[in-house]
Amino acid sequence: MTPAVPGSGNATQNWGAREVTVAFGATTALDAVSLAAVPGQVAAVVGGDGAGKTTLLRTLVGRIRPQSGRVEAPATADCGFMPTGASGVWQDLTVAENLAFVAAAYHLAGPAYDQRRAHLLRTAGLDHAEDRLAGALSGGMRQKLAFCLAILHEPKLLVLDEPSTGVDPVSRVDLWRLISRAAADGTAVVMATTYLDEAERASTCLVLDQGHALAMGAPADILARTPGTVTTGDRPAGRPELSWRRGHATRSWHPGPPGPGEQAVAPDMEDAVIAFTFADRTPETTA
């Protein structure tokens, strides 16, 4: 029997990546990274530029073969993948033609398909734009079309690469509603996101940095395990390179307790991800 991916909490499903390592030449994009994809749940993958998010997602859907570790995923026809930047959309086809193209690839037809297509277009707010060229849609509408294309064939595993990056706040809400609905319908959803408020709403969150998994678990657990202390003030406290702007204030990370007069805050996901990253990148501070 295949062992379950750690953290899946599900004895019957074991989709996900298990200790996957991927290198591109001298660059280790993923270093023994694991992530469970559980039906009915959203797993968020977060991390900065070059953290390995896209590589992990592409590995999950079989587009990259890892050097070591293993991937458990449904058959290709049961996977849906939305690449970053809506690059899964054909710009010179209309919305309707994009959908028809994908439907033909999956042999989708008949009243059940018509119903699903109409439902998706309505939920995505694209039902009045069927005849518009995808290239003429707003960024948010194009992302929503890309989402519809990825989910049209009702995949069991849905993998989304930064679905809401560059999307206006209202379209972000629409997209999140679509994603939550897919999970509620029983789909295992894995999404990379740079929006940490979105990550905070996921069931599981994986924090990556430079190919390393810094933390994984329920968002509340990750917050509870935030290393060191985060403080707020009107100027950096301690080492300036361990401080960042947050609205009109400055946050600072301390490997230990705050200094005298410094005001500690309960970290949110943004603070936690930054704290994990600083702790990992500046090991001398936590030694």
Ligand SMILES: Nc1ncnc2c1ncn2[C@@H]1O[C@H](COP(=O)(O)OP(=O)(O)OP(=O)(O)O)[C@@H](O)[C@H]1O
């Ligand atoms: N095809 C490739 N050839 C060489 N290096 C690659 C390739 N794909 C990714 N990398 C490298 O692997 C590392 C991880 O990249 P990846 O795209 O997975 O990160 P990411 O977290 O998605 O970041 P970003 O959002 O900036 O794309 C980076 O150092 C990147 O330069």
